[in-house]
Amino acid sequence: MNTTIGNLVVIALLCGLASCVSNKKIVYLQDQEKGNGHKRFEPVSYPATSPDYILETNDIVSVKINHLQLTQDYQQVSEDFDTQMRMGIQHPMLIGFTIDDNGMVDLPTIGKVELAGLTIFQAQEAISDKAKQYFTNYAVKVFLLNSYVSVIGEVQRPGRFPFYVNELNIMEALSMAGDLSEYADRQHVRIIRDRGEKNEVIVVDLNDRELLTNPAYHLQPNDIIVVNPLSSKKFIRRDPQNIFNAISTLVSVATLFVLITR
Template structure:
């Protein structure tokens, strides 16, 4: 029983991130890592806002919710945005389809700017990716799906949004599932390896899924809890039998 109890405890070494002696308290350790620009894919959702001196003309191109105003929730953002179709295009009124898949958000904005410029003079175009979400599952404190209102997100930030790993989260075995142009792909991430900070997988992309696997200690602890319950039940039954034997 003692051996089982000991194996259910989590060593402090298993809870530490990036245990690298190269890191110190005297100066920053430089890490070379350039974020990779995300390329738009079909089913991504873009917010396209067009502004001109002629408000009536610009409003013709801007999608508005049916109730006439914008609520600050994700559903209303989607309803007032453009979804990239399976052909990789969004369709603007009068302009027609504009192919944006395979472009960065900045490149898509420039392309839309050129297309709108044919119809509107001195128009200002602002394009944002509003379907940037990540899902974090497994041994974290608050698993769920999180929408990102920023241009980039790191693995550490994503795990932080999910309340960090529990003590039983395996920091050496985190599965990253990513949608690519050729289909789904998966890779294991090790938070104890400082090389992650320089890896291309340090930055999350839209629709990424992180799954934190549990340590074996959690299973052992579950077995220990079961044994404790059985011990209590067995003790109660034994006591009852002794009482009945004494009475008789």
């Protein structure tokens, strides 16, 4: 009987260890080089690798030209531009201009401007060059309205999140989703990127500090981040309490069996 109880204890310990996740699989941006000692606490710089997004067909852009006569023409829905932006999050086509199949947008007063193939800042310059034929003392502001990042899989709050900044990195995107769960596979996070006629899949390791030098660290509009669970999660079924409940039941049954057979 002692042997039976001993075996149950061993099983319980093994199950408990199986439900644990090593810190090496959880900690972000680790220094993978060994033997650095105190140097790992020194500031480290990494080259910035942030490719600019290139506008393409069917992108929706907001164009605002500040001029006494033109302001109302470009704020199409409301006098309050902040109200427009809140509407644009859900319905960007209501307040923006869609780049047509020829790469053009048709703007009030100044007419058509080719934007496909340009960055946002180049688009501002192109519109400004066209506007100066009609106006003086004006300012042009352009930004992308259909700018989202989707995060799915082993995160706290999966979803599709709008962003209106020029640069968004993968850590910021994951923070929008409430961070990864304890059982997320941080070493094989996939980024699905639309490349027009094909989709590109990029795999990044969030545990490795060298991620900061990877161009994929900075996201592109409409990227999709896919986070798979660790293989150990198949065993623990999302809640470690299930394991301990099973172990407790197993030990209780064994104890009852021992008492009955004495």
